[in-house]
Amino acid sequence: MPNLSRRDAILATLAAASSPFGAALAQTPTRGVGLGLTRRGTPQLTLGPFYPVIRPLEEDADLTQVQGRRALGQIIDIAGRVTREDGTPVPNAILDIWQVNAAGRYFHPNDPSGAPLDPGFQGAAIIRADAEGRYRFRTVKPAPYADRAPHIHFDVKGKHRRLMTQMFFPGETLNAEDNLYKGLATDTLRGKVTAMAQPKSADAPPLYIWDIALAVE
Numbered sequence: 760m761p762n763l764s765r766r767d768a769i770l771a772t773l774a775a776a777s778s779p780f781g782a783a784l785a786q787t788p789t790r791g792v793g794l795g796l797t798r799r800g801t802p803q804l805t806l807g808p809f810y811p812v813i814r815p816l817e818e819d820a821d822l823t824q825v826q827g828r829r830a831l832g833q834i835i836d837i838a839g840r841v842t843r844e845d846g847t848p849v850p851n852a853i854l855d856i857w858q859v860n861a862a863g864r865y866f867h868p869n870d871p872s873g874a875p876l877d878p879g880f881q882g883a884a885i886i887r888a889d890a891e892g893r894y895r896f897r898t899v900k901p902a903p904y905a906d907r908a909p910h911i912h913f914d915v916k917g918k919h920r921r922l923m924t925q926m927f928f929p930g931e932t933l934n935a936e937d938n939l940y941k942g943l944a945t946d947t948l949r950g951k952v953t954a955m956a957q958p959k960s961a962d963a964p965p966l967y968i969w970d971i972a973l974a975v976e
Contacts (some may be wrong), residue, residue: 781858800844800974804924804939807912809865811857811883820886820896822856828879832861832899834964837926837954841892841915849973851869855914856896857883863902872904885901897964900928906941908933913971920973927953928967 791899816825823830841852859865859882864874866882888894901909908931915922927934927949934940934953943949954967 781862799958799972801922801924801972802948803922803942804952806914807925808921809867809870810912811866813866813868815866815881815883817881818884819881820884821881822881822884822896822898825879825881830860830880830899831877832880832902834897835900836895836897836964836966837911837969838893838895838966839954839969839971841888841894841917841973844972844974846972848890849888849917850890850892852888852892852973853885854888854894854918855883855885855899855916856911858898858901858906861899861902863904874902874904879953903933905932906936906938908937910937910939915971915973917973922971924971924974925952926969929953929956 823834840850841854843849844858857865860874860877860880862874862877864870864876866876866880884893884896888898898911903909903910909928910925913922913924913926915924925939926938927937934949940949940952943952951972954969957966957968959965
């Protein structure tokens with residue numbers, strides 16, 4: 760487990776970085792914010808063993824390039840809103856995000872996978888949602904590894920509440936075999952941790968929408 764006081768200091772320092780997708784935030788579709796579809800909160804899931812104890816060289820909302828080098832793998836966009844259980848937005852929420860690269864390797868010294876690191880992939884980022892709770896970032900689709908389906912880790916902080924959880928991808932056959940995913944008791948709960956794929960645009964990467972609801976924010 761990371762030192763939480765150190766993590767909070769990192770969050771406070773880095774969260775002010777602006778998103779390269781700022782203009783796109785206002786155009787981001789959502790899954791029904793304000794319509795009750797995110798009520799009762801996004802399920803809490805484990806932090807996992809590979810939180811990035813060494814922060815990457817860059818921490819902006821585009822994980823697909825580092826110092827001019829491009830990441831390997833399928834580029835995707837992830838967007839959505841951070842809300843309270845009633846669907847109202849959580850303004851300026853901080854999202855700490857990390858994942859494996861396209862080969863299945865975390866940017867962590869203790870990852871035993873043997874898969875290669877990708878010098879063009881950030882592996883992690885800390886971003887801030889806007890005043891309406893909207894967030895957006897660009898990454899590569901994470902590879903499955905061991906007994907895990909593709910997923911992205913999130914540590915989300917509002918003004919009063921914090922949520923550690925993971926986002927899964929729709930239509931993945933490995934979802935049914937992933938212990939965390941199948942450990943959720945109902946299809947409703949599993950749906951709350953599963954993003955929605957948007958219709959593909961010819962001139963943009965695939966877009967996944969995932970709204971995050973914080974309990975009693």
